[in-house]
Amino acid sequence: MSGTLITDDLAEFRASLPDGGRLMGLDVGSKTVGLACCDSQWTIATATETIARRKFSKDLERLKQVIAEQQIAGLVVGLPLNLDGSQSKQTQASRAFAQNIRVLELPILLWDERWSTQAVTRDLIAVDVSRKRRSEIVDKMAAAYILQGAIDGLAAIA
Known part of the structure; x- marks a missing residue:
């Protein structure tokens, strides 16, 4: 578990993944967690x-x-930064959630989600x-938005 990757670096996350494999996006809130999954080629995210x-x-x-069930290879956790890029209480809560789910032993990408819910x-x-x-x-739609942003970023570095 201590070796489970948690990063905000897209290239580092990509290097920790097998070629392909489904990813799951998480929009972590205080009352709910929205989930989304993508296909194994990382082309489209779908609210789950x-x-x-x-x-x-x-x-x-x-x-x-x-x-x-979905044969997930990696996780993308939304990181709700303030508009100026600084951290908030919710940012810290999302980071803590990511630390807690390290027990799943999957690489975790923290992805800037400042605009997801509003969009x-x-x-x-x-x-x-x-x-x-x-x-x-x-x-769950915000989770799909977060995951789509991450997989679009992965496609750009592939």
Whole structure:
């Protein structure tokens, strides 16, 4: 576990992965964790589910299930920085979550997600999704947005 990579460096993350393999994006919030997965060629991210946060052990068990079902090779955790790039309480909470999920023994990329929730919410409003429905899907859609940014970055360095 101590050797499990946690990095914000895309090239270092890429070097820790096998060629191909599915990745999972996580949008970590205080009440939920949005999940998204991509195909093994890293071309498109798809929103998967939203986990209602309970005890960490329960959250971890669900993550393990999804990782096994989807054959995940690496994790991309959204890092909510302030607009000026500085860290916030939520940034620290996401970093702590990443440290805690090291037990999964998968490489972890911390990915700048400053605009993810706002961008997804704006897109959902543009296609007239109701407020209730937006609240149900915004976290997993934000996870897909985060993961898509990371896989686009991976494609650029391949």
